[in-house]
Amino acid sequence: MQRLLGRSWERRLRLDTSQVDKVAEIIFSTRKTPAQKSDALISEFGFTRWTIGQLPSSIGLLLGSIIVGKHTSTELFQFKRPQTVSSFPQPDEIAQIARIRWPRDVRRDNVRAMLDSTKPVLIATQHLDAGTDGEIREAQEQFLLATWTRYLSQAFGRAFFNFRTVLPNPAEALTVPNLCLSARIYPSNLTYDLTSTEHLKHLREWGEFYNGIAAGLSIVGADVTRVDHEWLTLCHTNDKISPPTAAGLLYAFGMNGHLPNFNTFHIHEVLASLDKFPSIALLLGMAMSKLGTGDRQVHKMLTTHLPFLMGPTMLNLKIDPLIQTSAVAGLGLLFAQTGHTKVVNKLLNEIGKSLRADEEPSPELPAYKLSAGFAIGLICLGLGDEIAAARPPFKEKLPSIPDRLRTLMIGGPKDKCVFIQPQLLTCSDTQAATTTSQESRSNHVREGTNVNVHMTAHPATIALGLMYMRTGNLQIAGDLECRTRYLCLKKYVQMCLKFPSDVEVTISDREQAYWDELVDRETVAEVYLYAMTAACFAIALKFSGIIGETYEDILKILNSAEEHRMLFLMHDFNIENIEWPARHLVKAAHRSVVNLCADMILLSMAILNVGRGKVNTIRFARYRRSQDCELSFWAHNLWKYNEEMSVHRSLAMLFLGEGRYGFKRDNLAIALLVISMYPIVAHHVADNRLYHQPLRFLWTQAVEPRLLVPMCRKKNKPIRCDIEMRFKDSSLRPCYCSAPMMLPPIEDLTLIELSGAGVEKIRFDLTKEDRKNELIEILTTGHGRVPVTVTESCLDDNELAQQKDWTLRQIFDHRVERPGGKAVKFAKEYERMKMSSHPGGPGDLRWRSIDSVPAIRQYLKTLHMEITSSPPSLASFVVDDVKLASCVAKYVDNNSLANRLDIEAQRLEHATEL
Structure with a gap:
């Protein structure tokens, strides 16, 4: 082993201490042949047909030949050790679960094809x-x-x-x-x-x-x-x-x-090349691997790619703006929810500072500042009140972090929000930062003493919102509200939408005068559409994965026949076919705004139904995808790429991880979802000017497994059974569904009970901490599998006929044919045989009686032919089947046949032992 794998062979094989002793005992055993050792090692490592199939052909065929004698009557390549509940689901099992969840259609295959x-x-x-x-x-x-x-x-x-x-x-x-x-x-x-x-x-x-x-x-x-x-x-x-x-x-x-297992020297070697794609991947990947830990090594990697953190240096480093944007975003991920104010202050300066006179404005500058806003929001996530209350007593009173963000969002003097310390400047920055009152000039823009809200409003707004998430701070909520005039217009348009097209709307003289004076109708329509879309998105984040009455209420809000939200937003824009008043909104607002709102509402519906494969949401997505306009439309309308991306994400989100995962609802998960779904339209796949598109994948840290799969203990295969769920909210009625299914957030439940005809009843009382932890362990370590005991009478017909120990169908070939050629199931026939109401009486087995000598001789001849044609590895199963046939013959008082079957079973058993 050391010669083949090295001294640390147990680490390379990923063995714990107990397994090392067992493996060593098997390898150095003198009683076992090499084939037996291989068989024992296969069982110890838990190899399956799929894992051996992934090996090189020469090794796979050799291992298969060693254990080919252990196959059953139904599967030619079945291994000795069955799949455990802790092993990861293989593709066959995932496909079986999908067929049980969606048995009547091919929605999963259809989405995969798209x-x-x-x-x-x-x-x-x-x-x-x-x-x-x-x-x-x-x-x-x-x-x-x-x-x-x-x-x-x-x-x-x-x-x-x-x-x-x-x-x-x-x-x-x-x-x-x-x-x-x-x-x-x-x-x-x-x-x-x-x-x-x-x-x-x-x-x-x-x-x-x-x-x-x-x-x-x-x-x-x-x-x-x-x-x-x-x-x-x-x-x-x-x-x-x-x-x-x-x-x-x-x-x-x-x-x-997995990236922390990458060699550190190799990581620095790749980063030193300053190649764009590997640098972006490593900086963001390492930050995601160390999310919220503040790891020192990763912090050094990010700092070396950010000039404002490097300090004075004589090196004139030319770092790609996209790499700097990734490093800024990685800084927020690394210090997520830590409240590191020193890093936050430096990021605030990056948002508010202007370009130097000798600097060229980078096209990716808005994305850089927006990523800095994301980083501030992640670092101070939900800690706004604590950070505002923990200000040190400076000699000179400086504005707090929320006040500086408010200035960057609304506008104001730079000296109230940008505080660059001279000792932290690089050599090239010293000349540009003489005084804060001096005007900064770039090659294209002359900026004054106030902040440029066109560049700072976006990052400051999202940072302030994430900073005070779930704090209930009314003052910050007031700063983020729309102005009064917009609220009045919003309410007015909302009331107009509630009227059907055949009802005349009464408009007062004052309202009519207001509308006559209104010039910018486009802004009014866009404000309403943006507000409605944002509300739907927030509802989807808050209630993602829920079921029951609350789900029905939320679904009515997102897709209500009364309010026509999705219907008019996802229309083909034939204005004459859209009913009033939706027609006025669509006609007044710019088409790009309507497209963006439709895409965001579609994403909201997908987030709400994540992992469930809801057909209605698939239909909306397919409708959006099938709007193939003229070929020139794709090239000249720049929002088409964002529309396609939103449709594909919505379709796949309904089958997240093959329908196994849902979204978490903690602060960090919601923040990562907001960042990854941020509503900025990219013109094409390489457009990173306004938004850094690699951040679209931050949702990966906001998922959790939620699929619950009942597994038959005997066959180790997924089955369908009933499930009852009760909620913490006593006003909600219990929900009755069918498993396998995606569970709602466990925090909302008090009871989960699996039951059904012929199925063992399993109860999880989530008010008890031990049962709750057990369920969480089942969902994570056990990959959602719940072993249940199932009686054979409730098994599926095809599954029962294919059981590995069921070969009676090979013995009773002379039975009377059933309609459709369906095989006789002995278990059901045996139960029906006991019923007095059974047609033909309690003794009717529905096959020809074998009570005469010629019939017994013919039967034994047929039985002998079947036994002779069966492989030797099935001898033990055939013995059990013959004994079972003897019991049947004794039950119907056919003692002569029973005695002959006993003799045949003894002969076969003796031959097997030899």
Whole structure:
């Protein structure tokens, strides 16, 4: 072992102390043959057919040949050790659970197909509205550009759908699905690609980066399995994938908690290259792996990429603005919920400071400042009152952090919110920071003494909101409210929406005069749409995953037939077909605003129904996705990419982790969801000017397993049973559902009870701490499996006929055929046989009687043929079946047949022992 794996072979095999002794005993045993040792090691390590199938062919076939004698009558390749409740679900089990949850449709497969980007798109030339060859080629190029917009946005959805569903194979690198951006022309079947330009190359690189993230997020988390540095290096240096894809894998491994196992020297070696994609992946990935810990090593990594934290230096470092943006966001993740005011003060200065006279304004500057606002909000998450009350007694009274954020949000002098200490400036900054009253000038903009609210309002607002989350501070709530005039207009439009189209609305003279004087109707409509969308999004975050009466009430708010929220927002914009008054709102507001609000409400519905695969939400998403306008529309309307991304995320969110995960509701989870779903429209996949798009994946730390799956103890397979849930709110009635199902947040429940016909009753009283911890352990460590005892009479027909110990169907081949050729189930026949109301009397077994000598001879001849044709490994099962047949014969008073069967069973048993 040491020669093969090294001295630390037990660490490489991931064995604990108890397993090391057992493995050593098996390896150095002198009583067992090599085949028996291999069989024992397979059982000890818990290998299954799937795990051996992942090994190289030579090893897999060898291990399979060792244990091929242990197969059963129904599965040719079934291993000795059954799957335990603590092992991670394999693809077959995930598919079985999905068939039980959604037995009558293929919604899961349909969504997976809509997220597939591995196949080239088909261009039907005869259907293109073009005449000459030049027009046809132009139409083909426009069609493929539209396909790029859709395919490049699908990775954001695949990350939700495949989240933590794959166990890594330590023998080979992770397989990344191909991102196919070419087309095939029908009917010639020729491959068509776009002419390579710098812009398209940029789009492809970012698309491959996000494709790598989606593939990496399919790996299970660090709490399920541990991967070592060798495997991480194997994936990162894989020659079969592009460098952006490899960087995306690193980012995904960090979000799943595997990146700390990466060698530190290798991390610094990659960061020293200042390559954009690996640097972004490592900075954000390491910060996500150390979320809220304030780790010193990660802090040093982030500091070296932020000039304002480096201090005076003679080095003139040119760091990519996107890398700096990632480092700023990583700073907030690293110090999340710590209240580190020193870091917060420096980030506030970054939001409010102006460019120097010799600086070029970066296109990514708004995203940099917004990421600084996210970082402030995460560091001070829910600690606004504590931070405001814990101000040290300065000699000079300085504004508090909330006051500085308020100034940055509303506007005001810079000297009230930006305080740059001269000793913290770099050599190049000293000349620019002589006095705070001196005007700063850039090459493009002349800024005065007041802050530029166009650059600071967004980050300050989100930072202030996260800082006071769930604090109930009325003063801050008042600062964040809309002005009175907007509230009046909002209420007015809301009341108008409640009137049906066939009812005349009475408008007073004062209101009519107000509307006559109103000039900016677009702003009024947009204010209402934004306010309504924000309210729906907040409701979805607060009530994500709930069921019962509260869920029905919330669903009416999000999708009410009376208020037509989704109907008019998701319309095809044929204004004449939209009923009044929705028509006025859609017509007055800009189309981009209506699209953004529709996308956010669709995301809200997906968050509310996360992991449940609700059909109505899928229909809304498919409707949005099927709005294929003219080909030129995709290129000229810049919100189309954001629309496609929102649709794909909504579809996949309904099947988060193959329907196994839901969203948490603590402060940090809600903050990460707000950041990842932030409503800023990106024009394309490489657009990071206003929002840093790698932050779209921060939701990975806001999930928790919620799928509850009853498992049959005997067959170790998922089954369906009834489930009753009772809530802490006594005003809510108990909820009766069917499992497997996604549970609501456990904090809202007091009782969970599994029951059903023929199913063992299991009760979880969540008011008791031990039973609550047991349920949490089942959902996490046990992957949602609840072992239950099930009687054979309630098993499914097909499942019973395929049991490994059920071979009576091979013995009684002379039975009378049933309608449809259905196999006779002995267990049900035996129960029906005992009933006096059974047709034919209690002795009728519904097969031909074997009471005469010729019939017994023919029966034994048939039985002997079946036994002879069965493999030797089934001998023990055949003996049990023959004994069972003898009991049946004795029950019907056919003693002669019973005696002959006993003799045959003894002969078979003796042959088996030999």
